[in-house]
Amino acid sequence: MMISPKILIPIFSLLCIVFANNENLSEYDGLKVIRVLPVNHFQMISLLNIEDDIDFWRRPDQINRFADLMITPNNSQRVMQYLSSRNIGYEILIDNVRAIVQNERNQMAKIRKQLEMLRGSDITVGFWQSYQRYEAIENLMNDLQDKYPNLVHKINFGKSFEGRELNLMRIGANSNEKKPVIFIEGGIHAREWISTAFVTHFANRLLIGYENHEEDIKTLMETFDFYIVPLLNPDGYEYTHTKYRLWRKTRSTQKSSSCFGVDPNRNFGYEWGGEGTSSNPCSEIYPGTKAFSEPEVKAETDYIMNNLAGRALVYVAVHSYGQYLLYPWGWTDKPTPDNDRLDSMAKLATEEMAKRYSSKYIYGMSTKVLYAAAGAGDDWAYGSASIPYSYTLELRDEGYYGFQLPPEQIIPTSEEAGDGLIAMLLAIQKNDL
Ligand SMILES: [Zn+2]
Structure with missing residues (x-):
């Protein structure tokens, strides 16, 4: 029987999808x-x-x-x-980790196909129904800047090890150099996809809320300038999309080893190389040969020190998973002098996070809740950059899917985490300013 070329094309593209999904599994x-x-x-x-x-x-x-x-x-x-x-x-x-990876790929391919038909010219349509690649995140930043020219400014702050541009968004109403700064860091650990998804969702929520005259968002946008890094480790992130889903570190080469990458959240220069790190370059918690060895960490910390010193009031590093809201110290079990203040804000935020979907987030000082991990971003932000409110937010879930949180949980996770963050920032605005 002859098969008409019209039928052949769909069969061929179906085969391509099947092969693409089985690649490297x-x-x-x-x-x-x-x-x-x-x-x-x-x-x-x-x-x-x-x-x-x-x-x-x-x-x-x-x-x-x-x-x-x-x-x-x-x-x-x-x-x-x-x-x-x-x-x-x-x-x-x-x-069966393989089955979860396979399932995630199939689900994302299906959603991508549906969205291609829907999207049209507005990139935000369906953006949070799936996890996005580096290029799409870059495009989102460009589009938000075009759509809200008075509220969004995309800023380049360096390059990754493999040469990808590192960009952030400054978001605020009447931005100026006197406004206190909220710094939000997403995507430092490659496999924690929900981090980047949440951070971009939060940026969009601020913009839509401001346009719709929502009272709370208006207050935040007028009071603060938000500096939002959606993806600090783009090399690792792209690697998780194309090569190995469970990659955590950067993709830098190491002189002393054939293993790749450094744990960027052990690479910050505050009590660098202490507890909770490993001198083995193949380890997942290898802090590098020295503090700030990773261009991504160096670029972010230089940007904060050179441009935001004295203005940065809040730093939030977004990770997954486990559902925690943690504050310094992470390198020692001694509390900071600001423990009560950090604790009361974390309590308030996690209570708010529970309201929408009853998700339970544990809060507390890092070394009280977890074991010590030196050289992390939150300790550096508090200890070196003197940012008084410094937090690490570990998003969903509690371990059922782990890093491979299904795409349908992106929006609810982002909503509840955003609720907590907004409540906390409003309280800080009332108490401190
Ligand atoms: Zn992490």
């Missing part, structure tokens, strides 16, 4: 995520001792609290033996 074969529960100090230390060469999706934080780690066909036997010899209980959290 064998890398995920046999990967599992297990959840462990340390119930005493010895078990806790035992887990921290293997942090060097195991990919912890959620770090061991406290006795009697779960940690999640990914095991591979190469290390699963060794890890299981290690755990059982120390009586550390575990359960399988994700039995």
Whole structure:
């Protein structure tokens, strides 16, 4: 039977989708995520001792609290033996990482197809129904600047290791150099896609709210200038879209090793290289050869120091997952002199975050809630840049999907996190200004 060319084309494009979706998936074969529960100090230390060469999706934080780690066909036997010899209980959290990656790809391909027909000239239509690539995020910034020329200014602040432009958006009404600054950092860890999605959603929410004369948003836009970095680690982020979904670090090359990348959230120059880091360049928590070795971290911190010093009032680094709102210190268990103030704002924000969808966010000082991690952005912002309100926000979920949060959760996650942030900023505006 002859097949007409008209039929051949759709069959061919269908095959392309199938092949594209299967590309490189064998890398995920046999990967599992297990959840462990340390119930005493010895078990806790035992887990921290293997942090060097195991990919912890959620770090061991406290006795009697779960940690999640990914095991591979190469290390699963060794890890299981290690755990059982120390009586550390575990359960399988994700039995088949490959299936989740496959599912995520299929879902995103389907949504992309539907949106192509819908979108037209407005890039924001459907933008938060799926996770976006670097180029789309750049286009979003351009389009928002075109659409709201008096409210949005796109600013280049450097280049990534692989040469991608690092850009941020300044958003505010009547922006000027006297307004206090809210600095929001998204996308520092490559695989935490929801971070960039939330940060861009929040930017758009401010703009729409201002245009619609929403009282709270109007107050914030008139009081503050927002500096929003949607994607601080574009090289790692693109790598998660094209090569390996679970990449965390930057993509810089290392002189002493064939392993790539540095954990950028251990690369900030405040108590750099202390607890919760590893000198092994292959480790997920490798802080680099020195503080600010990563051009992305260097560019962001230079920009803050050179342009926003003295004006920056709030810094929020957005990550996933676990549902936490944390404040310094992360390098020591001693509280900062501002502990009460930081704590009351975090309490208020997390209460607000729970209102819309009953999501529970845990708040507290980093080392009280989690284990120490030196060289992170929030400690640098508070300790070196003297930004009085410094936070790390870990978005959804609590571990069911981990980093591969389904696209249909982008909007609800962004809404609830945005609610918390808005409430906190209004309170800061009332109390401090
Ligand atoms: Zn992170």
